Amino acid sequence: MTKAKALVITGNGTNCEMEAAHACRLGGFDEARIAHISELMSGEVSLDDYHFLNLTGGFLDGDDLGSAKAQANRLRYAAVEGKGELLVDQISRFIADGKLILGVCNGFQLLVKMGMLPALGGNYLNQTATLTYNANGRFQDRWCYLKCDAASPSLYTRGIEGGVYLPVRHGEGKFLVDDANTLEAIETKHLTCLKYSDKHYAAPTMEFPENPNGSVNAIAGICDETGRVMGLMPHPEAFVHRTQHPRWTREDLPEEGEGLIFFKNAAKYVKENF
């Protein structure tokens, strides 16, 4: 069987690469390589050699120009040295090859600002959404209940019953779309796989603090139509073991953290399809 290989990008201000790589290994990847973005630009590391691309959280370029905006331009327009292709060509090939991309927090902001999510109609270079300043204007660092849409094509959320409880830590998490048609399309196609909700996962909510940022329709995470490209503001890699839960000393919790399912599903998908 093929070795399942994950690639985690670091550099320019990411801060979750170690946790993301650890989550990939725990989830079942045989290899999780942390690569600096300059290794991709120089051609030393090629996406072609991996199955699962992780764009992690952090403060890319210090959030100047808006979170992930500078990196989005860098990744869209930079050429890979000596290869006669743009980095974005490698990314497009990666998607066309049936591979997986997960963007968490700053990584989600990056995917959205590159135009790679929601990518309606399979157009991965057309920005139709954004993530901007939280409605209350303050950085939010708290745990959130996320209702999961069981009808979503997202492969990462398969098997989640009701929802998941995960931490958020961001200043620019308010998800917005360019117009009502985009919103209707992503809702009808069930691309809005995760929504901030009450603690029983009964209904999405616009109420603060359950909805920490005022995202339209309480959207916390979305995927593309293939279900292989997904982005979310909460951090699944930050809850892979029960001791990461804020009440682990007081509650009887299963050993495994609720975020690990995202990485287990990704590893399973790679092992079944490559």
Ligand SMILES: NC(=O)CC[C@H](N)C(=O)O
């Ligand atoms: N944790 C993160 O990735 C934060 C993303 C971004 N710097 C923000 O504050 O919105």
